[in-house]
Amino acid sequence: MSKPTPSIEVDPELVEHYVVELASYGATEGTGVSRTVYSPEWVGATQQYARWCEEAGLTVKHDAAGNVWGVLAGSEGGKSIASGSHIDSQTPGGRYDGALGALAALIALKVLKASYGQPKRTLEAIAFCEEESSRFPNANYWGSRAITGRVCQEDFPGIVDFVGKTIDQAMREVGLDPSRIDDARRNDISHFIELHIEQGPILEQAGLPVAIVDAITGIRHYRASLTGTANHAGAFPMDIRRDPMAGFAEITSGLINTAHRLGRPAVTTVGRAVVQPNFAGIIPEKVEFTIDARHPDASKRRRLYEMHEAMMAEIADRRGLELEWQVMIDHEPTPSAPELVDLLGRVAKEQQVPTLTMASGAGHDSQQMAAIADVAMIFVRSKDGRSHTPAEFSSVPDIVAGIKVLAAALYELAY
Amino acid sequence: MSKPTPSIEVDPELVEHYVVELASYGATEGTGVSRTVYSPEWVGATQQYARWCEEAGLTVKHDAAGNVWGVLAGSEGGKSIASGSHIDSQTPGGRYDGALGALAALIALKVLKASYGQPKRTLEAIAFCEEESSRFPNANYWGSRAITGRVCQEDFPGIVDFVGKTIDQAMREVGLDPSRIDDARRNDISHFIELHIEQGPILEQAGLPVAIVDAITGIRHYRASLTGTANHAGAFPMDIRRDPMAGFAEITSGLINTAHRLGRPAVTTVGRAVVQPNFAGIIPEKVEFTIDARHPDASKRRRLYEMHEAMMAEIADRRGLELEWQVMIDHEPTPSAPELVDLLGRVAKEQQVPTLTMASGAGHDSQQMAAIADVAMIFVRSKDGRSHTPAEFSSVPDIVAGIKVLAAALYELAY
Numbered sequence: 124m125s126k127p128t129p130s131i132e133v134d135p136e137l138v139e140h141y142v143v144e145l146a147s148y149g150a151t152e153g154t155g156v157s158r159t160v161y162s163p164e165w166v167g168a169t170q171q172y173a174r175w176c177e178e179a180g181l182t183v184k185h186d187a188a189g190n191v192w193g194v195l196a197g198s199e200g201g202k203s204i205a206s207g208s209h210i211d212s213q214t215p216g217g218r219y220d221g222a223l224g225a226l227a228a229l230i231a232l233k234v235l236k237a238s239y240g241q242p243k244r245t246l247e248a249i250a251f252c253e254e255e256s257s258r259f260p261n262a263n264y265w266g267s268r269a270i271t272g273r274v275c276q277e278d279f280p281g282i283v284d285f286v287g288k289t290i291d292q293a294m295r296e297v298g299l300d301p302s303r304i305d306d307a308r309r310n311d312i313s314h315f316i317e318l319h320i321e322q323g324p325i326l327e328q329a330g331l332p333v334a335i336v337d338a339i340t341g342i343r344h345y346r347a348s349l350t351g352t353a354n355h356a357g358a359f360p361m362d363i364r365r366d367p368m369a370g371f372a373e374i375t376s377g378l379i380n381t382a383h384r385l386g387r388p389a390v391t392t393v394g395r396a397v398v399q400p401n402f403a404g405i406i407p408e409k410v411e412f413t414i415d416a417r418h419p420d421a422s423k424r425r426r427l428y429e430m431h432e433a434m435m436a437e438i439a440d441r442r443g444l445e446l447e448w449q450v451m452i453d454h455e456p457t458p459s460a461p462e463l464v465d466l467l468g469r470v471a472k473e474q475q476v477p478t479l480t481m482a483s484g485a486g487h488d489s490q491q492m493a494a495i496a497d498v499a500m501i502f503v504r505s506k507d508g509r510s511h512t513p514a515e516f517s518s519v520p521d522i523v524a525g526i527k528v529l530a531a532a533l534y535e536l537a538y
Numbered sequence: 539m540s541k542p543t544p545s546i547e548v549d550p551e552l553v554e555h556y557v558v559e560l561a562s563y564g565a566t567e568g569t570g571v572s573r574t575v576y577s578p579e580w581v582g583a584t585q586q587y588a589r590w591c592e593e594a595g596l597t598v599k600h601d602a603a604g605n606v607w608g609v610l611a612g613s614e615g616g617k618s619i620a621s622g623s624h625i626d627s628q629t630p631g632g633r634y635d636g637a638l639g640a641l642a643a644l645i646a647l648k649v650l651k652a653s654y655g656q657p658k659r660t661l662e663a664i665a666f667c668e669e670e671s672s673r674f675p676n677a678n679y680w681g682s683r684a685i686t687g688r689v690c691q692e693d694f695p696g697i698v699d700f701v702g703k704t705i706d707q708a709m710r711e712v713g714l715d716p717s718r719i720d721d722a723r724r725n726d727i728s729h730f731i732e733l734h735i736e737q738g739p740i741l742e743q744a745g746l747p748v749a750i751v752d753a754i755t756g757i758r759h760y761r762a763s764l765t766g767t768a769n770h771a772g773a774f775p776m777d778i779r780r781d782p783m784a785g786f787a788e789i790t791s792g793l794i795n796t797a798h799r800l801g802r803p804a805v806t807t808v809g810r811a812v813v814q815p816n817f818a819g820i821i822p823e824k825v826e827f828t829i830d831a832r833h834p835d836a837s838k839r840r841r842l843y844e845m846h847e848a849m850m851a852e853i854a855d856r857r858g859l860e861l862e863w864q865v866m867i868d869h870e871p872t873p874s875a876p877e878l879v880d881l882l883g884r885v886a887k888e889q890q891v892p893t894l895t896m897a898s899g900a901g902h903d904s905q906q907m908a909a910i911a912d913v914a915m916i917f918v919r920s921k922d923g924r925s926h927t928p929a930e931f932s933s934v935p936d937i938v939a940g941i942k943v944l945a946a947a948l949y950e951l952a953y
Contacts, residue, residue, distance in 0.1 A: 355926065
């Protein structure tokens, strides 16, 4: 792998055409897209993706979970080298989150096949069926979990959408047999590279089109509550209140300031708070809230949580409040394979795409794929760092730059 | 008024009987009472109150708003001396808030008539029909506002209960003619003394049964909102967020700490907060919240609000957040008539009831009555400072002590 990768050419008009066309499946007002797994819009998008795969000369496979694969068989056999992302969206999301990675893999394989013919190693493009949990709140990473054998038949009855339909029913309605979901498992993929929009402002602030992702951050969600004593807002002196709102405010400031002071890439967010009884004239009885705290370094992540927990306990104790918390989600960081990070860095230079290296603060299918393959990710600059909104946007030149890096890396691995 | 008032005897068994019996109208689980204005429970309670007035030898009058008056006519004419409180409750509230003051007035007049016969000045006991706004959110002080001419016919269509019934309909259903509500106006009351439970812990902490109230606090309710930018909780670095939750936490701590540091009787409460979109993984877009800030001294109250407003503006500006606020309620403090405070202090000593003097942190019908009469209040110790809950409790000996002070003051004014 020491001779330079040939320069990859990606057609910007094709990129724009694919992005806009795919976004027509589930299009909402303006640039919005609402495309949840197993919906009619989703069926349309997967069929369109399959047609484009066929046009590119790839062999199309729909697996038992509803993931769509476009396969470019290699001459030498062995494990596959795969790329892709999810085809479902938020409700509404935009045109880029997920969809862009599925299209990037397809375009990369189309370009490679057209320019260099059959690879030695098999290349596969994938549109994962589900990642956002925007229809079934507890089905997130459904497609990549099916591939990595992390979906349990026993869980199916509890996976219900917002109108009460089970994922089982939803699968049958699109012609899938839920009892056969294990057939989607793969153990023959050696490398997985996912292109995705950044969803944050770091590339924009740095003035760069593309990032190489060296880790997906570790995340913990806490659900916490502070309980005090509800009393009359006028008749109870400040000095003897057990006011959970006062404790919540002090804790929230403390959590946010701690992560801020630690510096990038530590983040802590209090995104949800529910107050009881929530009346202007009554000192609250209880404040329930969430804490989302992330760090891509395993030991710094543990330290962040220790600081958060110690501070919450101290404040609640000093204020005479009852503090309870539960850990709802707890994922270790997923480091990228160092060899893939190095490869992506090298080919980006060769393709003259300026990059930086960063951790992903969001979760991605690559986390799941890391269970069966070496993984890495490529980020494309997001306008204003927005995502999960119709306003998300990445420019065609930035997308082209990202696909060139992806295609060059796939070339190095497969040809 | 320099010779001592005779010792007043109040029958504790009668007090207990009246409290328990009145609480049977609208009784909920345990000691709870749910009795909203113009409900069947309210009709039952007002009829019971009227029967007791008749038994005490008082002349009963139901006015055009639904207030019940028990009149003990004086021999010399002139303006009346009145006492009482409201007969409606929270949903559920307890047995004492409001009801106790209506009963105390009735018992005081019953005792005075039995012991001393006809007074020189007319004495009146009143059960106000409504104070809590627990059925019609914007009808608070309905009874005392009708008496003081502060109810507008034009407002009636907008006064609607939680199932959509207008106060107009509700009045007709209990036999009242809403078009005649102005007939409830009174301009012939010279003094009004209201006995009420404290609703706070100050008497309990001081180990005293009764307080004399020298002012009803001034109050302001703000409705405020902080708007920032919603973003991904993982992908957006701390240092460039516009997080309204961070601003809300800092502001809430600041408001609470400011009132705490000013010391009693300043109070500031953030009782309500609503977060948008309120998801664990999204930096909020907006936090709406209320501020309830009270002080019984007019100039210190203004200063409190200036400090609060300046601090909110500074924090929002520094954090790049949009701050909006509206003043929803704004009532100046209501000082008690100094002569009545002095009189209550003197007769309490004579009746050997130990007291302290304090401001009321809650609003009361006396605020309204101050528009037409000299007012003062008597507080009875509240267990644990509780109110607006079935757990509110005042002991019979404390209540008896409060009624003795009330009756002695009425004796001094009327006999």
